[in-house]
Amino acid sequence: NPVCGENDITYENECKLRxxxxxxxxxxxxxKEGSCADGCGQQRCEFYAVCETVNGRHRCKCPDSCVQVDSPVCG
Structure with missing residues (x-):
């Protein structure tokens, strides 16, 4: 479970923070428990990328997989 450090960095879990x-x-x-208020500090991701925290560092990355969607979408 993610945790938010006093430094406003989101860690994957308490162990990673330690x-x-x-x-x-x-x-x-x-x-606090959970990710920091705005997810990844000042980091904003574009193009549908998601923000993740690795070793206390934020980065944008493309999703690994897609959720099964039953309704096709016109792009």
Whole structure:
């Protein structure tokens, strides 16, 4: 479950936050459960990309898969 750090970075889970704290010799605490308010800090993704956090860093990436859709769409 994602957590939002006091530094407004969303971590994949509490373990990842602790891991980053150890590597960076910091003591960032959990601000709240779930992702930070706007998902990825100031990061905005275009072209239907989604924001993900890896090792405390935000990046935009294309979705890995599509949800099964029963209704065709005209593009």
């Amino acid at each position: 891991q980053e704290n150890c590597h960076r010799e910091e003591n960032v605490k959990i601000k």
